[in-house]
Amino acid sequence: MTPAARYAAAAEVLDAVLDGAAAEQSLTAWARRSRFAGSGDRAAVRDHVYDALRARASLAVLGGALSGRGLLLGLMRRSGGDAAALFGADRFSLEALSAEEAAHLAAPEPELPADVPEWLLPQLQADLGGEFDRYNNLLRGRAEVTLRVNAARVSVAEAAAALAAEEIATEPHPEVETALIVTGNPRRVQNSAPYREGLVELQDAGSQVVVKAVPFPGGGRVLDYCAGGGGKVLALAARGEATFFAHDGLPRRMVDLPARAARAGVDVTCIEVPSGTYDLVLADVPCSGSGAWRRQPDAKWRMTAEGLADLTQLQREIIAQCQAITARGGCFCYVTCSVLRAENEDQIAATLGQSGDWEEVETRRFPVGPLQDGFFLSVFRRIV
Numbered sequence: 001m002t003p004a005a006r007y008a009a010a011a012e013v014l015d016a017v018l019d020g021a022a023a024e025q026s027l028t029a030w031a032r033r034s035r036f037a038g039s040g041d042r043a044a045v046r047d048h049v050y051d052a053l054r055a056r057a058s059l060a061v062l063g064g065a066l067s068g069r070g071l072l073l074g075l076m077r078r079s080g081g082d083a084a085a086l087f088g089a090d091r092f093s094l095e096a097l098s099a100e101e102a103a104h105l106a107a108p109e110p111e112l113p114a115d116v117p118e119w120l121l122p123q124l125q126a127d128l129g130g131e132f133d134r135y136n137n138l139l140r141g142r143a144e145v146t147l148r149v150n151a152a153r154v155s156v157a158e159a160a161a162a163l164a165a166e167e168i169a170t171e172p173h174p175e176v177e178t179a180l181i182v183t184g185n186p187r188r189v190q191n192s193a194p195y196r197e198g199l200v201e202l203q204d205a206g207s208q209v210v211v212k213a214v215p216f217p218g219g220g221r222v223l224d225y226c227a228g229g230g231g232k233v234l235a236l237a238a239r240g241e242a243t244f245f246a247h248d249g250l251p252r253r254m255v256d257l258p259a260r261a262a263r264a265g266v267d268v269t270c271i272e273v274p275s276g277t278y279d280l281v282l283a284d285v286p287c288s289g290s291g292a293w294r295r296q297p298d299a300k301w302r303m304t305a306e307g308l309a310d311l312t313q314l315q316r317e318i319i320a321q322c323q324a325i326t327a328r329g330g331c332f333c334y335v336t337c338s339v340l341r342a343e344n345e346d347q348i349a350a351t352l353g354q355s356g357d358w359e360e361v362e363t364r365r366f367p368v369g370p371l372q373d374g375f376f377l378s379v380f381r382r383i384v
């Protein structure tokens with residue numbers, strides 16, 4: 001596909017997303033009906049779509065319309081690209097610029113809105129204060145592909161060398177000692193020997209830092225109550241000996257966990273119903289994902305006030321369930337990848353903070369950064 005044709009395909013996918021379809025499904029549907037597209041084409045179209053969605057509000061203003069075409073015009077304007085040369089470039093491209101579009105692009109740059117849902121803007125500004133502008137700018141960029149080195153099996157330098165042997169370039173994360181940032185050939189990672197052999201796992205650096213901050217019991221029973229694919233419980237299991245359990249309200253989400261645990265050389269038992277008590281209960285609860293919206297920008301635009309209220313209700317239910325199964329003297333760790341107080345500090349204040357049965361060990365925010373997603377962690381110990 002020509003570069004112009006890739007933009008035309010991205011516009012088609014974006015229009016479907018703006019009509020309410022999910023980005024991943026729309027990309028898959030486009031790839032199915034476009035058998036001529038190679039892997040490079042699919043990757044380029046995906047990048048255009050996600051770049052446009054991350055900054056949907058500001059690009060619509062820059063490009064002059066909230067449409068696939070308008071967002072891509074905005075994207076080109078932001079990067080200083082020549083839209084006139086690409087639009088109308090060949091028979092597969094988008095139509096040439098209209099006189100109105102050309103005039104819009106030539107006019108002085110308008111004031112740009114923030115790239116967060118309008119209804120949530122006041123809440124985000126109040127919650128993040130002076131950090132909001134930085135957060136908003138970071139949300140417009142791509143997230144890094146990051147690996148967690150399985151420190152139980154290999155050193156960071158050895159893992160980097162094994163990846164380099166397969167032409168996967170990495171750099172150590174400047175602050176997170178187990179993290180390698182993939183700087184070349186990220187799409188090769190999942191077929192590489194270091195990945196298949198469990199020397200590395202795909203995991204954001206923020207996620208790694210949160211797990212490291214969890215007080216590890218050094219034995220006993222450890223439960224990941226919202227395990228999903230198992231990222232957190234696998235990182236916990238890499239920290240030392242204990243008996244590890246994984247649970248999820250939607251058990252099928254754990255389908256890949258046994259294979260991932262086997263690759264990493266750790267034992268994790270998936271359970272449908274927790275039984276007895278656990279010395280450490282970690283709940284990485286379902287949340288807005290506002291600390292990780294770079295990775296799922298269409299989720300950002302789909303979030304509604306009602307959806308957020310439902311999530312905060314579910315989070316309170318999960319906290320209550322976890323309180324009941326934490327052993328006396330054990331710890332409960334509440335984790336979100338949200339930057340909203342409503343899902344973080346307010347939840348803790350309304351639940352654990354009200355109970356005389358629990359003492360706070362630590363509550364921390366891990367802000368969104370250029371190299372990591374944003375997280376929140378609150379650790380409470382159940383009084384003996």
Ligand SMILES: C[S@@+](CC[C@H](N)C(=O)[O-])C[C@H]1O[C@@H](n2cnc3c(N)ncnc32)[C@H](O)[C@@H]1O
Nearest residue numbers: 226227228230231232248249250253284285286
């Ligand atoms: C943020 S994700 C967890 C990600 C995972 N910890 C990781 O690091 O890969 C939240 C998970 O909570 C699960 N969940 C939703 N409702 C739940 C409930 N009532 N009880 C337990 N888990 C639930 C979801 O299915 C989802 O897998």
